[in-house]
Amino acid sequence: IRALATEYRMNLYHLPLGDIREDMQVLNLVSAVPDRSMLLLEDADIYRGETSRDARESKGASLSGLLNALDGVGSPHGLITFLTANGEPTDWLDAALGRPGRVDLRIRLGNLDDAGLAKVTALCDPNLRGVRWDPLGDTPLSPASVTSLLMGMVKADPRAKADAVMALYR
Numbered sequence: 001i002r003a004l005a006t007e008y009r010m011n012l013y014h015l016p017l018g019d020i021r022e023d024m025q026v027l028n029l030v031s032a033v034p035d036r037s038m039l040l041l042e043d044a045d046i047y048r049g050e051t052s053r054d055a056r057e058s059k060g061a062s063l064s065g066l067l068n069a070l071d072g073v074g075s076p077h078g079l080i081t082f083l084t085a086n087g088e089p090t091d092w093l094d095a096a097l098g099r100p101g102r103v104d105l106r107i108r109l110g111n112l113d114d115a116g117l118a119k120v121t122a123l124c125d126p127n128l129r130g131v132r133w134d135p136l137g138d139t140p141l142s143p144a145s146v147t148s149l150l151m152g153m154v155k156a157d158p159r160a161k162a163d164a165v166m167a168l169y170r
Contacts, residue, residue: 001040001082003123003147010080011037018043023065031074038080041066045085047094063094070102111140121165124150127158139169 005012013033020026033039047063070081083103097103112120114135120143121128128150146165153161 001038002151003120005038007123008038012040013037014040014042016042017061017066018046020061023061023068026061026065027069027072027074030069031072031076033076033079035076036078037076038082040082040084042084043086044083044097047097063097067096067102109143111142112136112146116143117141117146117165120146121150121161125158125161128161131158131162134166136169141169 002012011034015026015029017026020029030039047066069075083097098106114133117133117136118131121131121133124147145168149164149168150161153164156164
């Protein structure tokens, strides 16, 4: 997500939903995000199986509060929102949250294949476009591990970055 924000020259804002304690807080935070920005809502699976009563008893923000923040009049123009969760969306994504216009695309991120490695590295550093990667085979390599490594090597030259990525799975 950080790489996409960089590629499209958009500001990225992070909101860990598990830290929100009331509906007004989520509404205020989302409405404070500038227009044409990206918003990462982390741990959206906290709303799994939620009812209004559950939200009142836990004194946390409710699914209804999140929906109002995303669709209400205070929602920033041109906002691109990302939701992250553990597990499959069918296990946790409430129908109200997953309707078209709120969640337009669902992507399950697993370990990278050869094509995925090329895409992730090119997003992190355009100088790595066209690098030929050795086949990964069955070696598990997550997008997060590659992205984290490359973001930490901002000033390194492309060959050093490519060598470091290759070292992750050797």
